[in-house]
Amino acid sequence: MNDPRTAELAQNLMAVRARIQAACEAAGRPVAKLIVVTKFFGADDVHRLAALGVADVGENRDQEASAKHAQCADLELTWHFIGQLQSNKAKSVVSYADLVHTVDRPGLVKALDKAAHAASKRQDVLIQVNLDPTPRPERGGSAPDDVPGLLDRVLAADGLRVRGVMGVAPLGEDPGPAFARLSQMAALVRDEVPDADVISAGMSQDLEVAVIHGATHLRIGTAVMGSRPNVRYRPVKGGKFNEGEAQ
Structure with missing residues (x-):
């Protein structure tokens, strides 16, 4: 795809990859994995990203993610589910997600385990830790x-495999202390599961701080994709999605 949008994404990716490289070199750490968050953007953009060398994409709404995944079945991508997940969506998410980042309650563990068994799959998951000083349930x-x-x-759920932890920095606060708490939780998990070494933390505005505190996976949306489109990728009758249907 040789078009202005591809050129824009290529430029943004170059800048983000440079930021990640610099942050990891400064911290003396291996380069963290870039997950490009593609929510609200269409399957055409996912194809553009794949052509530009992106290997990991993140989605946070099941209905959008499942349709987009189907439209990108020809691509060799790793799909990350990074949004709050209702238990009744577990079966759908297990059908396409390589890694579910947002396991945060026993009921969801049960639902994902059941779905994984039904799919004859071992589902990789992260435990999401609420990093707000006073936990806010609406934040997951x-x-x-x-x-x-x-x-x-x-x-205890043999359909699941814990890979590490995930966290989102508190709104309007210094992310450093929050990511330090997440790092402590990651160490606790590794004490039980030594190879559960994933720390999913850091977004466009705070990736450097996340790297300092051990992030291995960075969830980057705006810095790569640009601002949310006024016209979004959204569902239409039949469970399919239109590119560019107005909100």
């Missing part, structure tokens, strides 16, 4: 004190 994530018990639930 397990309270830190509840993480050990939740980890036990995941380890």
